[in-house]
Amino acid sequence: MEGFLFQASIYLAAAVIAVPIAARLGLGSVLGYLAAGILIGPVFHLVGSETKDLQHFAEFGVVMMLFLIGLELEPRALWDMRHRLLGLGGLQVVLSTAALMAIAMAYGQPWGVSLAIGLTLSLSSTAIVLQTLSEKGLMQTSGGRSVFSVLLTQDIAVIPILAFLPLLAVTLPTGMLPDGSISLDPDQVEAAHKAEEAGHGSEAAHAALNLVEGLPAWGVTLVTIGAIASIIIVGVFFTRPVFRFIHSAHLREMYTALALLIVVSISFLMMMVGLSPALGAFLAGVVLASSEFRHELETDLEPFKGLLLGLFFITVGAGINFELLFGDPLVILGMALLVIIVKGVILFGIGRVFKLRGRDQWLFALGLAQAGEFGFVLVSFSVATGVMPNGVAETLLLVIALSMLITPLLFILYDVISKRMEEGGTITPDEIDEEGPVIIAGIGRFGQIVNRLVQASGFQTVVLDHNPHTIAVMRRFGFKAFLGDPTRPDILRKAGIKDAKVLVVTLDDQKAALQLIAYARKLRPDIHIVTRAHDRTDVYRQYQAGANDIVREMFDSSLRAGRYVLEKMGLSEYEAAEAQRMFYSHDRASVRELADLWRPDVAPGDNKAYVERAKELQKDLETAFLNRIEEEERKQA
Template identity: 80%
Template sequence: MEGFLFQASVYLAAAVIAVPIAARLGLGSVLGYLAAGILIGPVLGLVGSETKDVQHFAEFGVVMMLFLIGLELEPRALWDMRHRLLGLGGAQLVLSTAALMGIAMAYDQPWRVALAIGLTLALSSTAIVLQTLTEKNLMRTQGGRSVFSVLLTQDIAVIPILAFLPLLAASIPPGMLPDGSISLDPDKVESAHVGGDGGNVNEAAHAALTFVQNLPGWGVTLVTFGAIAAIILVGVYLTRPVFRYIHLAKLREMYTALALLIVVGISSLMTLVGLSPALGAFLAGVVLASSEFRHELETDLEPFKGLLLGLFFITVGAGVNFELLFEKPLILVGMALLVIIVKALILLVLGRMFRLKGRDGWLFTLALAQAGEFGFVLVSFSIATGVMPDRIAETLLVVIALTMLITPLLFILYDGISKRLDDAGPITPDEIDQSGPVIIAGVGRFGQMVNRMVQASGFETVVLDHNPETIAVMRRFGFKGFLGDPTRPDILRKAGLQDARVLVVALDNPSAAVALIAYARKENPNLHIVSRARDRTEVYRHYQAGANDITRELFDSSLRAGRYVLENMGMSDFEANEAQKLFYAHDRASVRELAALWQPDVPPSQNAAYVARAKELQKELETAFINLGAEKDKERA
């Protein structure tokens, strides 16, 4: 027990110390976890042979992550991804496997071993990539969605790869490795037989596993489809009654226990029938994506997923065989870089073929260029089934670990490329051949809605945006827009700023928006300026710059949501509407008053006059609502 507590303290202390430092340096949490593992393993020697056992336990974090990702995808969304899953993901696997197999054969490896190497290295790291994409808010970009499609395809492909690998050893005599050496380590054979975790399973699980393995091919197929059908049926029909039953206990920890039971139970079932636990968990997540318990499951499992993934990354760093690395560092690092370069070139070509350009193309290329954690599983399985000799497997494990260690650096490279794309210099603007009474600067979600409404009402607009892709999408849907920087005076003059009646400022860059408002107000004092601001501070900046009507993001939607709450608390539609109107009018007046007290160089919380007046205005609002309620009571009487 003391040893377990000491090891747990070492792992947790390493994470607590290294990860915040890496995050503060802008390196991301993944690189922090990997560095922590290297520190407590090869450098200080605080952890040893138990790292592999911990790693197999920590791989459950990947299973949880895929379950949570599945919760974000409804079945219809998954069906919409089918072309990328089959086309983009399938092409990446086939081409990467073929290229890496060819390189292995060029170094005199038998084709069977070379094919096993190619299949192993073609996979990417689901854990590192998805964690980093989530941290950097890149999952919803086109590049992020394409990366996820390929990763999902790879996770699904692990199943047929595990079924196929033993066939590569079919012609090898029992006990003989592909290179002619004799004898397999019985421990490794048993480890692979029970799932590659090197641990002991209980008798019931072992009996079930033996039963499944002894079935004929058609029997295994039926059991497999039965397991998948069971997951779907339980998710659709049994989840709601079980959650209602748990709700009767009124114990918060029971929800957490149920969430863990769902993931652990599915993983156990998938392992028994020879399928990937990660795939089963993802499928269960998709089934439950439309249930009302989705957010409950996400909240309960998120902390476990984060800790287990962090532990997994630490074990990857701690498990790097530095003795082998120090024996031939140039060769192993060169092999890792070769894998990354070959996969990156293939991904770059596929990205162009699937119309991934700019930062999306670079994200797709750099995010998937490494080998992945499933590579460790495939290497162990290849050794146990006699496909791959030990000496090659040890080298391959180090190469896989090195590519995973390099991955955070690839994301840093992506950040640099993205910044360079942003700073690449002025774009060549379109020749603006029209002017109108309304100019819309910036056509994101906000600008699009304004433009559609104004045009539908019969008024002409001149739309300006500096993003070529945004303008291209507009034109595809039949809306005219001009490519150009809306803050440039020459472009504004060509758009008719001097004669325009209304300017809509919908730029994402806060400083650029303020500069545009100030310039437009100076050039055309009679211009009515409507702007979008993220918060009150930006409202004050826009107000001082000369904007007339300022729309705060989420303000109107928040008012509408508050009205829905009041209606469901017993107010009539009319009363809730009156309360909404009162709050709106009071807030508008308050913002104008506070704008006069706001000081750009002083935080509002440290501005005594601002704070005092804000408190007074809040009391006035409460009094106004009390008076409104009293009036309604009189009307009812």
């Protein structure tokens, strides 16, 4: 017990110290966790062999992460991603495998070993990439969604790859062991098993055979389909009654227990039928995405996901074999960089083919250029099945770990490139993949309130803004927004201007706002346009451009402040509210009337007709207030 508490203290202390420092330096939490693992492992040797066992437990953070991501995707959204899944994801795996296999063969490896290396290194790190995308608010960008599609495809591809790898064992010469020797030495066999156990999640690969072992192909298919169908049926028909039953206990911790039970049981079922636990959890999340208990599940699992993912990254850092690295550092580091460069070039080209441009293309290429945690699974499985020699496996494990360690630096490089693009005016708009009845152009302080109110009332909005920083902040708070200039006709068309019912214009740039109002009114004479105006003059311009409802940005807040003053001066709440209502109604009518007299080429103070009518309207307001006061006095008498 004392040893466990000591180890727990070491891991927690390393995370608590290293991660905030990395975050303060702008390096991100992932690099902080990896650095913490390196410090307590290879540097100070505070942890030992238990790291590998702990890593298997920490993998569950990846499963939870995919479950939570699934909760954010309804089945319709997943179906809309099918072209990205098959096109982007499938092409990336095939091309990366072919290129890396060719490089391995060029260095003298047999074709079977080379193919296994290519398949292993073609996969990227779901854990690191998705965590970083979430932290930086990039999941909702076109590049972020493309990255997610490829990662999901890779997770699915692990299943057929595990089934295919044993077929490559025939490529080793007869009698040759995985380490290249000829005789069957028991010590070498034991070493192979140890390498297998050291692999990332190898137990999952063996446990997955429990229900399908010995079955014919059609039997395996039926069992697999049955497992997936059971998840869907339970998610659709049984989760609501179970949640209501738990709710009757009035114990908050029971919600957490149920959330953990859902994820754990689904993961176990997937392993039993030979599927990826992460894939099963993702499927369950998609099924429950439309459930009214979705937010409960997210709230209960988020802390566990964060801690387990952090623990996973620490174990990756602690497991780096620095002895092997220092034995030939230039070669091994060069191999890791070569993997990143080759995959990055391929991804950059695929992104261009699929019309990713600018920042999205760089995010797609740099975000997926590393090897991933599933590579540990494939390496250990390749050793166990006699496909890959031990020496190659150890080097490959180190290359995978190093490439994962370099990943946060790639995201820092992306930030630098993105900033330079922004400064150079080369920002590429997001791909707008949804439409809604309400389009909000501009999401500053004013637009955010409008968006939150409309969404909270159950209506879908499409938010557009040309400021990347503003969009990033919105995404961090969970609001979907698209980067793009709302005044561009092509952006408006993609946002669904032809079918929208309401256009809300809250742009800071008054000239751009007028341009947008005029274009929208010309394109859609029937659309209702709600706008934000800076002052009365801006109101008149927008009114002439075709706006329906115009809100002066300081008007309503000023009225509320005036009402508070009246209350403090002795008026009752009702009297103050009535005075506010009268002033509001009179001012709206005055603005409508004065708009017809306003001339854009003459200053209001020089417009005689405008000034005279403004004076008359002010006298009418004063008269109306005097009449109201006299009426109140008569009632009291």
